[in-house]
Amino acid sequence: MTDTKNGGGxxxxxxxxxxxxxxxxxxxxxxxxxDGHPLLVGLLxxxxxxxxxxxxxxxxxxxxxxxxxxxxxxxxRRARRRIAIGxxxxxxxxxxxxxxxxxxxxxHPVLIGTIAxxxxxxxxxxxxxMVQAHRESDELQRRIDGEAAVIAAxxxxxxxxxxxxxxxxxxxxxxxxxxxxxxxxxxxxxxxxKWRLTKRYA
Amino acid sequence: xKNDLSQRRQQRGWRQVDLAERLGVSRQTINAIEVDKxxxxxxxxxxxxxxxxxxxxxxxKP
Numbered sequence: 001m002t003d004t005k006n007g008g009g010x011x012x013x014x015x016x017x018x019x020x021x022x023x024x025x026x027x028x029x030x031x032x033x034x035d036g037h038p039l040l041v042g043l044l045x046x047x048x049x050x051x052x053x054x055x056x057x058x059x060x061x062x063x064x065x066x067x068x069x070x071x072x073x074x075x076x077r078r079a080r081r082r083i084a085i086g087x088x089x090x091x092x093x094x095x096x097x098x099x100x101x102x103x104x105x106x107x108h109p110v111l112i113g114t115i116a117x118x119x120x121x122x123x124x125x126x127x128x129x130m131v132q133a134h135r136e137s138d139e140l141q142r143r144i145d146g147e148a149a150v151i152a153a154x155x156x157x158x159x160x161x162x163x164x165x166x167x168x169x170x171x172x173x174x175x176x177x178x179x180x181x182x183x184x185x186x187x188x189x190x191x192x193x194k195w196r197l198t199k200r201y202a
Numbered sequence: 203x204k205n206d207l208s209q210r211r212q213q214r215g216w217r218q219v220d221l222a223e224r225l226g227v228s229r230q231t232i233n234a235i236e237v238d239k240x241x242x243x244x245x246x247x248x249x250x251x252x253x254x255x256x257x258x259x260x261x262x263k264p
Binding site for chain 1: 231
């Protein structure tokens with residue numbers, strides 16, 4: 001007999017889905033508004049933060065249903081707090097930097113580049129949090145993370161390469177895929193692969 | 203690799219999370235070992251053997 005508890009994962013999925021839908025809805029509303037509308041920045045900045053809060057709550061209830069140890073919960077809480085700080089930095093600064101850039105058409109390229117890069121500090125914080133979480137996790141979790149990272153690298157590497165082949169063949173009809181999408185794609189595929197692998201080892 | 207970790211744990215009246223806390227790993231790791239889906243690292247195998255006061259090969263069978 002084992003005391004395996006695999007239920008509850010769907011709640012995290014639903015919460016994540018609701019959060020993402022909320023972000024998209026906010027972006028859609030914001031897109032319909034005029035520049036400078038007071039609701040615009042509020043929607044764009046706070047909707048990802050609301051999504052994070054919803055996800056945090058659902059992850060806590062998932063951990064409770066999984067009978068996790070206190071040390072494990074502390075580790076997960078630390079990781080989520082670090083990632084939330086990076087995310088909050090990114091979503092707060094990206095709009096400020098875009099607003100500044102829109103007013104600096106004739107500025108020195110170094111200044112423009114520096115302002116354009118400020119949101120990337122948030123991404124660096126997120127990436128550092130992921131590496132720290134990997135180092136602090138136990139051996140099975142490290143194996144799952146590692147396998148998921150290899151799968152994500154292979155899938156995104158193959159996907160972007162194949163896309164580039166198709167796009168270069170019909171470049172007059174399709175736009176090139178921006179490299180901007182590679183990072184989020186890697187994280188998304190890594191998350192899906194991690195979810196599948198976690199189920200395999202359960 | 204087969205093992206009798208589940209029986210040994212239950213003989214002591216421990217839940218998976220109790221054993222996980224004693225070994226400093228997650229409950230999922232204990233579960234994966236018990237259902238033969240994951241072979242522990244050598245340091246973890248030694249820690250398990252030390253906790254149950256036996257040899258590694260008494261618990262794990264190829």
